[in-house]
Amino acid sequence: MSSIAQKPRLKTSAMIASIAAEGQRTKSAPFGHALVELARTRQDVIGMTADLGKYTDLHIFAKAYPERYYQMGMAEQLLMGAAAGFAHEGAVPFATTYAVFASRRAYDFIHQTIAEDNLNVKIVCALPGLTTGYGPSHQATEDLALFRAMPNMTVLDPCDAHEIEQMTPAIAAHKGPVYMRLLRGNVPLVLDEYDYKFELGKAKLLRDGKDVLVISSGIMTMRALEVAKALEADRVDVGVLHVPTIKPLDTATILREAGKSGRLVVVAENHTTIGGLGEAVATALLCAGVTPPFRQIALPDAFLDAGALPTLHDRYGISTNAMAATIKGWLG
Amino acid sequence: MDTSVTATHAQLAEHAYRIRRNALLMGEVQGQGYIGQALDIADVLAVAYFRAMNYRPDDPEWEGRDRFLLSNGHYAIALYAALIEAGIVPEEELETYGSDDSRLPMSGMASYTPGMEMSGGSLGQGLTIAVGHGLGLKRKGSEAFVYTLFSDGELDEGAVWEALMSAAHWKLDNLIAIVDVNNQQADGPSSQVMAFEPLVEKMEAFGWFTQRIDGNDLDAVIAAFDAARSHPEPKPRMIIADTRMGCGVPFLEAREKNHFIRVDAHEWQLALAALEAGRQA
Numbered sequence: 001m002s003s004i005a006q007k008p009r010l011k012t013s014a015m016i017a018s019i020a021a022e023g024q025r026t027k028s029a030p031f032g033h034a035l036v037e038l039a040r041t042r043q044d045v046i047g048m049t050a051d052l053g054k055y056t057d058l059h060i061f062a063k064a065y066p067e068r069y070y071q072m073g074m075a076e077q078l079l080m081g082a083a084a085g086f087a088h089e090g091a092v093p094f095a096t097t098y099a100v101f102a103s104r105r106a107y108d109f110i111h112q113t114i115a116e117d118n119l120n121v122k123i124v125c126a127l128p129g130l131t132t133g134y135g136p137s138h139q140a141t142e143d144l145a146l147f148r149a150m151p152n153m154t155v156l157d158p159c160d161a162h163e164i165e166q167m168t169p170a171i172a173a174h175k176g177p178v179y180m181r182l183l184r185g186n187v188p189l190v191l192d193e194y195d196y197k198f199e200l201g202k203a204k205l206l207r208d209g210k211d212v213l214v215i216s217s218g219i220m221t222m223r224a225l226e227v228a229k230a231l232e233a234d235r236v237d238v239g240v241l242h243v244p245t246i247k248p249l250d251t252a253t254i255l256r257e258a259g260k261s262g263r264l265v266v267v268a269e270n271h272t273t274i275g276g277l278g279e280a281v282a283t284a285l286l287c288a289g290v291t292p293p294f295r296q297i298a299l300p301d302a303f304l305d306a307g308a309l310p311t312l313h314d315r316y317g318i319s320t321n322a323m324a325a326t327i328k329g330w331l332g
Numbered sequence: 333m334d335t336s337v338t339a340t341h342a343q344l345a346e347h348a349y350r351i352r353r354n355a356l357l358m359g360e361v362q363g364q365g366y367i368g369q370a371l372d373i374a375d376v377l378a379v380a381y382f383r384a385m386n387y388r389p390d391d392p393e394w395e396g397r398d399r400f401l402l403s404n405g406h407y408a409i410a411l412y413a414a415l416i417e418a419g420i421v422p423e424e425e426l427e428t429y430g431s432d433d434s435r436l437p438m439s440g441m442a443s444y445t446p447g448m449e450m451s452g453g454s455l456g457q458g459l460t461i462a463v464g465h466g467l468g469l470k471r472k473g474s475e476a477f478v479y480t481l482f483s484d485g486e487l488d489e490g491a492v493w494e495a496l497m498s499a500a501h502w503k504l505d506n507l508i509a510i511v512d513v514n515n516q517q518a519d520g521p522s523s524q525v526m527a528f529e530p531l532v533e534k535m536e537a538f539g540w541f542t543q544r545i546d547g548n549d550l551d552a553v554i555a556a557f558d559a560a561r562s563h564p565e566p567k568p569r570m571i572i573a574d575t576r577m578g579c580g581v582p583f584l585e586a587r588e589k590n591h592f593i594r595v596d597a598h599e600w601q602l603a604l605a606a607l608e609a610g611r612q613a
Contacts, residue, residue, distance in 0.1 A: 012362045013430050013438045051488065051518045051525055071519060073488035073526030074455060105454065135439050137405060137453025306437035306444075 011308035013133035016055065018186060019219055019309070026186040027161035031124065032060025034168035035094060039065055042172060046086065048072055048095045050079040056096035056126045057184045076106040083121045084113035092120050092172055099125035099140030099181060107146060114177050115152045121178075122171050128157070128181035128218065129270030130299055130316065135306035141299050145275025147179040148247050154200070155247040156180040157218035157270075157277075161187040163244060166198035174200055181218060190222050196242075203250035205257060209239030212327060213263045213292075215254065217243045217277050220268040220297070226320040227327065236331060239263070246277055251284045259290045266327060268297040270318060295330055297323055339383045345550055347417055348378035349611045352580045354413035356607065358429035358436070360600040365430070365438070368577035368584065368593045370410035372514050373481070375553050376573055377414040380479060380510075384557040389419035392446040396476060399465050401450045403458020403482035404512070408440035411448065420447040456489025458482050459509060463495050466504035466568075474506075477561065481510045485517030487528045493538075499568040500539030507568040508560045509540075512547065514575045518591050531572050540570040547573025581606045 020026045039045045039061065047053075047061040051074035062069040072079045076097055083093040095102075102110065102125045114121045125143070132138045147155045154176060158164045164183065171178045194206045206221070207228060214224040221242045228238035241257050243250065258265045258281070265285075267278040278296040285291065299316050313319035317326055355370035381387075385398040402411050412429065415421040421436070428434035435444050439453040450461050458480045465478040486492055499507050511531070515522045522528065535542040541563045545552040553573070560569040577593075578584030581603045584593060595603065 011432050012364070013432070014362070014364065015438070049519070051485065053519050055518065071525055074485055074517065075488045075490060075526070077490055100454065135437055135441055135453060137439055137441075137451065303443075305433075306439065306441070307432040311432045 011311060013135070013306045013308060015132050015134040015138060016185065017131070017133055017309040019131055019183065020186055020188045025189040027189050028186055029057035029060050029184065030161035030164040030187050031168060031182055031184065032057035034165045035061045036064040038169045038172055039068065042092065044090060044092045045172060046070065046091050046093050048079055048083055048086070048093050050074055050076045050097045050101065052097050052126070055098070055184065056124065056182060058094070058096045076101045077109045080106045080109035081113050084117070084119055087114070087119040087121050092122065094122045094124055096124045096126070096182070098138060099128045099143045100138055102179070103140055103143035103146045110177070111150055115150050118152045118176050120175060122180065123178065124180045124182050126182045126184045130304060130312060130318065131183070131219070131270070131309070133307045133309045133312055136303040139304050141272045141304065142275070143179070143181070144246055144269070144271045144277065148275060148280065152177055153247065154178045154245070156244055157246055158183065158244055159218055159221040159242060160190040162189055162191045162196065163198050167244070170198060170200050183219070188222060190225065198244060201245045201248055201250060203241055203243040203245070203253040206240045206242050209237040211236050211263060211331065212238045212266060213241060213257055214238060214266045214268055215241045215243060215258070215277070215281055216268040217246060218270050220270050220318065223318065223320050223323055224268055227324045230320065230324045231327065234328065236328065238327070243277060246280065249280050249284060254281055254284055255288050255290055258285055258292055263292060264295065264330060265292045266295045266297060266330075268318070268323065271298055272301055273298040274301055297326060341550060341554070344378050344382055344554065347382045348374045348550065349607065350417050351377055351410070351413045352607055353604065354416050354426060355409050356600060356603050358409050358412065358426055359595060361427055362430045363597065364592070364594060365409045366406050366592060367409070367595060368516070368590065369407050369512070369514065370413060371579050371581060371584065372548070372575035372577050373407060373410050373512055374413070374580065375548050375550050376481070376510055376512070377410060379550070379553045379557050381414050381418045383554060384561065385479065386476065387418070387420070392420050396474070398476050399449050399478040401458045401462050401465070401478065401480040402440045402448065402452050403450070403480055403486060404455060405440040405452025406438070407481070407483075408436070408438065408452070411440060412436050412445070415445070415447045421445065456482070456486045456491045459495035459499070460491055462507055462509065463498050463502065463504065466499065466507040467502060469506055477506050477508055479508045479510065481512060483517070484511060484513045484515060484522040484528060485525070487511070488526045496535070496538045496540070503566040504568045505563070505566045508571065509568065510571045510573055512573055512575055514577050516577055516591055535570045535572070539567060541565060541567045542570040542572065544572040544574070547575035548579045580610055
């Protein structure tokens with residue numbers, strides 16, 4: 001009987017791929033722990049999922065508050081409809097699934113049962129953008145575009161564990177529906193080094209730079225900070241403006257920073273070029289008559305490949321190395 | 333390949349063994365995979381591909397073929413194992429499973445793999461597509477059947493019930509659906525995530541000719557496929573197959589049930605050996 005155990009192991013396209021680099025500081029299940037902490041003082045908070053409790057870190061909450069945890073089965077439309085009903089009865093449901101299933105599969109239910117009535121439902125979704133190599137069925141490359149387009153919806157894209165911990169109570173305090181992208185499992189810890197505090201609706205300048213301003217959200221802010229450090233060696237001075245609230249957009253801060261002359265403005269996002277942060281920023285700038293040199297780093301308008309996540313991040317230009325090379329190329 | 337209704341129990345058992353073996357070898361490439369599911373469904377796939385279905389291995393898009401829709405895309409490793417055994421996918425590609433630029437990605441997608449009729453992964457969609465195939469084949473006057481495999485967890489999705497109702501409404505007697513009841517989904521046992529029984533009564537009430545079998549009893553699987561194809565009433569046909577995760581490799585079968593089995597590096601050889609021992613027994 002032949003075996004292939006001796007050969008070097010090939011790169012996997014497994015569904016759950018860590019986005020943490022080797023040796024990077026991480027925190028385990030920041031959302032799950034933050035929700036447990038929140039639930040100590042908020043009796044109205046409940047947890048709901050569609051057969052993905054273990055994979056959205058909601059199992060931490062389920063263990064702490066089993067009587068406030070609702071397993072709705074693999075039925076995303078039911079999840080959203082039932083969350084709406086729960087909200088009508090005074091609860092604040094945190095409903096979890098993968099970003100693809102909330103954005104694509106349950107869109108009409110969120111639109112009609114939750115958003116139209118401005119209900120207090122928090123939709124928290126794992127595997128945002130390109131954070132799995134499992135193929136288009138699980139790659140949520142259009143979620144920001146879809147939820148930006150939905151009236152009443154607040155749309156959030158956190159960068160790291162530190163931000164998720166702060167974002168969780170903040171969205172509970174906010175009245176109205178929220179779509180929050182989630183990083184789950186062992187989540188990188190980055191922003192604590194920048195004395196960062198999340199505020200709903202606020203963009204934050206994490207570092208200033210005279211040559212380039214990267215405007216970014218989610219994991220792309222982590223990448224932008226790495227790029228800024230890498231390009232210091234080439235005497236390129238890169239500033240990073242983190243925009244965790246995609247909607248409503250902090251237009252004032254974006255106009256102020258992008259309006260400073262002499263900088264290339266680069267919007268970097270873990271999302272298709274269509275309808276995400278890049279187009280939101282571009283519209284804001286043009287409408288205000290602010291027209292710096294402008295570029296987008298984003299995923300292509302395509303069904304992405306299956307494969308190992310580092311391979312795909314390189315292939316689609318959102319790895320630190322690819323991003324640094326692209327920006328250097330633009331500077332000539 | 334013509335429908336080989338004469339394939340014997342012994343021949344089908346050998347095909348099922350080789351499908352399981354192919355799946356284990358692919359799992360070994362990555363050190364992981366939905367191995368429990370591949371092992372549980374191998375008997376069904378052996379009967380589907382080596383007794384029930386019409387197809388041409390060298391022409392996977394042959395118009396007269398029976399269609400096989402894998403709704404549960406994460407079972408792709410099982411279907412690849414069958415497609416390799418059937419000669420539709422070359423055996424050499426087994427070693428590329430789940431790797432960058434492979435035609436055999438971890439989740440089944442129509443655009444990647446010869447013989448893969450749909451892109452699964454977003455669950456509960458296969459039966460809806462099968463309804464369209466069934467209607468389209470009838471419209472063309474085709475004699476071909478459409479088969480679809482889905483899992484008990486997919487019964488959670490409302491779309492499945494929309495399709496169940498529709499298939500009966502349209503009297504799709506060219507549609508044969510197989511539900512793999514292994515009682516395992518992402519968050520735990522399917523029956524605890526969302527209770528789904530009694531299945532036979534539900535399917536019959538929806539207007540389906542329904543059989544419930546031990547999906548790892550080869551003779552029962554053969555009889556169910558034969559009866560599904562030859563049933564005289566103008567109804568869609570349902571085979572509810574109760575299966576055992578890890579079937580064929582006793583130590584995996586006995587392992588605490590898990591949706592995604594972790595197999596340690598040294599265990600692949602043990603699994604292959606256990607499978608081989610079962611074949612000779």
